[in-house]
Amino acid sequence: MKPIAWGITGAGAYLYESVESIKTLIKATQVTVYVSRAGAELLRTYGLLDELLNSVKNDYPSGIVFEHDEPSSYPLAMRVYRGVYEAVIVSPASLNTVSKIVHGIADNLVSNLVIHALKNNIRVFIVPVDLFEIKSRIPVVLDRSKCILCRECIASTVCSTGALTKDSFLKVKLNLAKCNMCRLCRSVCPWRAIEYDVEIVVKPHTYYSRIVSKLYEIDGLTVAKSPIEVLKYLGVA
CATH class of the missing domain: 3.40.50.1950 (Flavin prenyltransferase-like)
Structure with missing residues (x-):
């Protein structure tokens, strides 16, 4: 071929x-x-x-x-x-x-x-x-309902790429373009507010x-x- x-x-x-x-x-x-x-x-x-x-x-x-x-x-x-x-x-x-x-x-x-x-x-x-209709995956999802439980985002302090940054209003912002999928943020988040490879259905x-x-x-x-x-x-x- x-x-x-x-x-x-x-x-x-x-x-x-x-x-x-x-x-x-x-x-x-x-x-x-x-x-x-x-x-x-x-x-x-x-x-x-x-x-x-x-x-x-x-x-x-x-x-x-x-x-x-x-x-x-x-x-x-x-x-x-x-x-x-x-x-x-x-x-x-x-x-x-x-x-x-x-x-x-x-x-x-x-x-x-x-x-x-x-x-x-x-x-x-x-x-x-x-x-x-297909199943797809979103690489990273930030669950805001869990995120509000913290006064300050611990996960953002360990992010080396700047994908997670502190925000005065939202507490933390997620920039997917800077994320390298290292998953370190998920390991330190006490509320598991960050999820990877979240499956969705696209119709x-x-x-x-x-x-x-x-x-x-x-x-x-x-x-x-x-x-x-x-x-x-x-x-x-």
Whole structure:
């Protein structure tokens, strides 16, 4: 199998599953992961960035292309015209990314990759997060009902990244973008007000579903229910 291009966008649903699927796929072929700005933020917040970086260390063209490292013309996405990739996968695909694709907008790294892949008749697989009811996880949750029991937040004093900071009104603020998932704050909080990997159920809205359903109208594009389903299409899973 020729190398695969895999796009990651700013959606938490299917993010864990996508990273695991990339780790499976890299055993069968080279994988280039194209990560949008929002995708990079979420990978870091969910504690998956280092895991992904270590997983795709392989021969060319394996590796990670970050949007923040690319000029606005996104030249590395033009590999699709050189016959480098057998297919392009986007998982998870946020509603923002899906909306761009269905309207032919290519103004960021991942949407650029998809639009040019379609122009060059390369197979595209999209795993949208807003079409089906799915279970997802929130990386960190601060339970305010428990947090009010303390006069001063002990957890904020041990946070080395500045993710937890004292606040005169709320007592403590949580900045997910700075959290490295070390979980030290949870270990010192006497009320267990900080929880990690909290499971939620995300239900599709009809408005979102109508937008996502337009993907089915695009020739050369396959909509998949999960990243595992994409691997089955490729004969890997």
